[in-house]
Amino acid sequence: MSQQAKIFFNDLKPLLDQFQERLVAIGQKHQVPLFYEPIQYVLTLPGKRIRPLLTILANQTCGGRLNSALYPALAVELLHNFTLVHDDIMDNDALRRGQPTVHKKWDVATAILAGDGLMGLAFKKLLEAPEGDLLTMMRRFTDVMLIICEGQGLDKMFETQSEVSEEQYLEMIRRKTAVLIELSCELGALSASAAAENIERFRQFGYNLGMAFQIQDDVLDIMADESKLGKTVGSDWQMHKQTVLSIRLRRELRQKVDDLTFEEFKRALNETGILNQVQNMYRDFFNRARQALKELPQNESNQKLQELTDLIQNRCW
C-alpha cells in the first residue's frame, strides 16, 4: 500500500473499526456452529471494506448520520462476501485474502450453506436500516443481487466460448462488479434520504468507479509488479480468462492469443497500442466518476471520496 493509502485508511480507522465490530458481531450467534462459524471466519478475513466505505461516505456526503449508513453498509459487505464464498466454490479457488477458502477449510456443503446465510443476513441487516425509503432500498438490493448472479452466469458461459466480444465482456463486468459498487453508493444516498438527482449522481459515480476498477484490475493482472500486487501476476492470463486486452489483441492479430507466451502477450499489447487504449478506457471511467462527485455536495466526505478514487486509480493491488 502506498504512503497516501496508509494515511487515508488510518484517518478512517475509527470508522472502519466500528464497522468491523458490527460486522463480526453478526457471525457470533453460535447456536448452530456449523452454520455460524464459517460465516464468522469469512467476516474476520482482512479486507479493505471499500464497498461499505463508499456507502458510508456517500451517506455522509448527502448529510446522513452514521447510524443510518451502517446497516446498508453491512448489507453490501455481506452481499459481497456471499458472492465471494459461492464464486470460490464455482471457480475451485483454494485461497481468498491469503487464507483457505470456506470450501477448502470446511467442505463444499458447508460453504454453500455459509454463502446462503451471508445472503440472508445481508437482507436482514438492510431491513434494520433506520432511515430512508426501505422498500426502494430492498428492491434495488434484490435486483442487484440477481444482476450479480446473471454476471456470474455470463462469466461461466464465457469460459467455454472462444469468441466473446468486447461489448459482451463489458456487459459481464458491469453485472459482476460495477453494479455492486453502484449499489453501495446508491444505498448510501438512499439511506440519507438524499434528493433524487444526488441519488442518480451517486449511481453514476459508483457505476463508473466500478467499471474503471475492473478494467484496471485486468491490466494490473498483466502489468503489475508481482511484489506489490500481492498475488501472482498473469493468473487471469494463465487461465485464458478473456479481458478487454485479450479480446482486442485477438481482433487485432486475427488469431487466438492463447498460444503466445506471457512475455509475447505483453509485448504485443505494447506494440499494438492496445495497452495504451485500454489504459485510456479505464482513465475515462475514472474521470466520469470524478465528474459525478463534482456535481454532488462539496464537503469533507466528498473530499474523501475523491481521495479514494485517486487511491484506487493509483493502486498496485
Place this chain on the structure above:
Amino acid sequence: MSQQAKIFFNDLKPLLDQFQERLVAIGQKHQVPLFYEPIQYVLTLPGKRIRPLLTILANQTCGGRLNSALYPALAVELLHNFTLVHDDIMDNDALRRGQPTVHKKWDVATAILAGDGLMGLAFKKLLEAPEGDLLTMMRRFTDVMLIICEGQGLDKMFETQSEVSEEQYLEMIRRKTAVLIELSCELGALSASAAAENIERFRQFGYNLGMAFQIQDDVLDIMADESKLGKTVGSDWQMHKQTVLSIRLRRELRQKVDDLTFEEFKRALNETGILNQVQNMYRDFFNRARQALKELPQNESNQKLQELTDLIQNRCW
C-alpha cells in the same frame, strides 16, 4: 394419490394452473441461459405446490383477493425450490421428483448459481406483492430463510453426532420444515391484511401442520407401502438418519439401533409401542392444526384447508 386427493386437486386445477403459469414465466428470461435454464427446469418439475396453495387458501380464508396472494405464493415456492436445489448438492442426491437434480443434469457450479437465483427471485416476487404490510412480510420472509439455513446446518451436524436428543431433533425439523409451512400460511393472512389474531392463528395452523407433516414423513419412510409411497421405503433408515422413531428406540433399548436389520427395526418399533406413541404424536399436531382452523373465519377456503389437512394426514406419499 387417493380418490379424495384427486378430486381435491382437480377442483383446484384452474387455480394451480394459473399459479404454475406465473411460476414458469419467472424462468423464461433467457438473456443468460446458463443462469435461467436450470431455474426454468426446476420450476417445471412436477410438484404438488402445497406451500403456495396454503398461502392462497389462507389469504382467501381471510377475505383476500387472489392477486394479493399470488406474489407471496410464488415467493414461498421459489424459497422452497432454492432449498431443494442447494440441499440436493449438499446431500449429493441424484434425483428429485423423479428427475435428475440440477447439479447432476448440469454441474455443481451451475446448481449453486441456480439456487442463489431462486433465492433472489423469491425476494423479488415478494416485493411485487400489491397488498399487505410489505416490510413485515419481508422481515418474516428473511428470518425464515435464515432459520431454514440454520435447520439445514443442524441436520448436517446431526449426521456426525451419535446421540441426538428428541428435543434437538424436533428443533431441527421445526427449522427445516415447519417454519416454511408456517410462513406460507402467515404470508397468506398478511397479504390479505388480516386481523392480528388471525395472522397468529394461521401461524399456529402452519406450524402444527408442518410438524405433523415431517414426523409423519419419518413414519411413512419406515411403514409405507412402497408401491404407494413413490420412493424407496427405508431410505432414511438406510442412511442412519435420526428420527423420533430411532431416537426413542435407542433410548428404550439403551443401545445403538444401526445394527438392526430393517425388519428387526420395524418389529421393535411395534413391540415397544414406540410406533404407536409417534403416531399419536403427529396426530396431536394435526389436531392442533385443525383447532386453529376452527378459530378462523368459516368459509369455503377454510373448508378446503380442512380437507387438505385430512388429505395430508391420510396420505401415503
